[in-house]
Amino acid sequence: MLSTIIRAAFSAACAGFISIGAVQAQAPASALDAIQSAGTLRICTTGDYKPFTNAVGDSYEGIDIEMAKSLAKAIGVEPKFVRTKWAELMADFTGGKCDIAMGGIGVTLERQKRVFYSDPALRTGKIPLVRCADKDRFQSVADIDKPGVTAIANPGGTNERFAKSNFKQAKVTLHQDNVGIFDEILAGRADVFVTEAIEATVQQKLKPGLCAINPDKPLTFIEIGYLLPRGDVIFKAFVDQWLHIAKATGEYQRYYEQYLR
Template sequence: MTTTTTFKGLKLAALSLAAGLGLSAAALAQAPTSQLDAIQSRGNLQICTTGDYKPFTLAKDGSYEGIDIELAKSLAKAIGVEPRFVATKWGDLLNDFTSGKCDIAMGGISVTLDRQKRAFFSTPYMVNGKAPIARCADKDKFQTVADIDKPGVTVIVNPGGTNERFARANFKQAKIELYPDNVTIFAQILAGKADIMVAESIETKVQEKLNPGLCAINPDEPLQYGEMGYLLPRGDVTFKAFVDQWLHLAKATGEFAKIYDQFVR
């Protein structure tokens, strides 16, 4: 190999390396910014929440409380910004989120494939399936889906969420009654205006304590497997990675358990 040939080879290699570095720089320059950058620049984390789903989110006296409200505050602190809660309804939740009204949606949101088509989910933070709740006197009557799905049985649901979806998918003979207030809906069962509601198992446990005369039915053996997570912007892997890591640390350090116990135990 001659000196001239060697020089030409090194020159070609250098040009190739420069071209490769140029392409990398261009790719980096064109990479989309993360919502995390916008949140830090703005100075607040905008959180969509329904405020009607105890123990996760409850609007009270002009503010919010619940498991996911405290966790939202923790997430905002981890980012270094202030939390700002944005009111929404279950029927509007996905549209409000995808239209840019908030950076994240929190508050007992079930992971579903339909929602996954339009948004990212954080890693699930809780397994929480569907379980019935009824007057204690009727508890033995409603042990299974088949027990509930009978003529003469009225199933009450809040519109727009996975509770309504579960009811419509599984109850073809029972009457499905829509009731728009998810806070007072359980009182309708006590008043005899409905026979039963199917909700997240943790919610039925909480409402059993709050409403003497109502009994959660097999909440530890739910009728349907379910997971809960936080809605995140579709395609934003940077923001999702941050939220997932924060959630991992919240669980590993005991912060998550402390907040959970505050509202459930």
């Protein structure tokens, strides 16, 4: 009787190992496997959002550009940057033009319906960027949302969404070139640009005459992350662990400080 029980237990254990092996053999393919096979990590980026991504001729620089290179190195492949626009970002990414999208991308529930996000790389929020002469005039959403005020935004991203959701009396104008928005304000063709505090702070340094309003007290809460293929838990787990290590070792902070100078 005892020998029969032992044989049954042994058979069950063997069946379990076989079952586990079969499951492992049938594990779903991941973008991580395809990236390693191709030898290239394709990164969608807009190239117009300092300090995260900035196009300089045929190359790019910025916090997330350095992070993209770091991720490619961790995977063991070469980075390849694919230029996109904010209005075309989701279509380009979900259409397979790239493996990951990086460059100051805000986490939104609408985007989350179609993609996975990495763990947050940064927490920030939106603040007004205005001419310094008007800094006392535009301290809040209520101050901005008045007749005669022109708020400007770049199309396709969270800045446009914020402007159209919050400004009902102020005029909202869209400017196709995100980089040119700051000169529009300085020239008086627009009064306010509400964007992430980190971008406003950088542009305040680059463009004398512009002032970031209350960067330590943002109007919203926003997390910045990286777009990943929906459902690909293998690739997401790898990216999340790489990001965790980059932050824990100070690598991310070094890039942050480098491009905020």
